[in-house]
Amino acid sequence: MSPAPLSVSELPLLTPDAALFLDFDGTLADLAPRPDAVRVPPSLIHTLQRLQQALHGAVAVVSGRPLEQLDELLRPLRLPSAGVHGVERRSADGYVQRLAAPALDRVIEAAQALCARLPGLLVERKHGAVALHYRQAPELRPYCEAALRAALEDAPGLTLLHGKMVYEVKPAVANKGHAIQAFLREPPFRGRRALFAGDDVTDEDGFAAVQSEGGTAIKVGDGPSCARWRLGDPQALREWLAQCAHALDAAPVNGNRPAAAPGEAAAGTSREAGPEAARAVRAAALPGGA
């Protein structure tokens, strides 16, 4: 299913009982020619801080990047995060879990050999995974795939992931859906309504996980997806997040009280807190929530 993109104003706002999960590259931040060239708008940090407060800490990043890169990019924020597609995960209490990963020596060797032979490729080593980027030489995609598939023969427990201009080898047991489900078993995420936004095929497991629990999935940008909602690009997502932060700040303080049930108290809230809060309450009545 590939829904058409919504405008920012059409997408229902977050409700106060939301648990927010966000991919990073291509979702929060615009893609760049190299992973180290990605820039984060200062206003995004401010928005995420406001959302973290308004949602009682239930905001997490779920990315293919390692945790230390996410922390550096989002400094001074240090959010609960899943890195390397869930191979590593830091809970809200700061505890970091890392999955034991099968040996990657053959894969690293193959990726580095190809990189040495064909200019324009970039090998990125992570805890438990290896990424081979070909964004600067898209014509080399088939060589990347062939080399990594060959290296993966007789490598049980590892799997090949094809993202935007990148192939990645990672443990088969790790995916973004499992990472989100693990967060949802812990405070402050437990009992909240999950929303996950992502842009790539690597996010599909996360979309399926939140939708299977009655939550909301937002695909950012083009491409087929199981997500029921879509926004056009990272800028649209950032605008929507800023609107959500504003509306949640304006909403009456109610602690962890769940959002109003469909129809319940919507009129009263709209009179008290303005049209944006009314849009937030309406969201609770929409299929899949918001």
Ligand SMILES: [Mg+2]
């Ligand atoms: Mg992404």
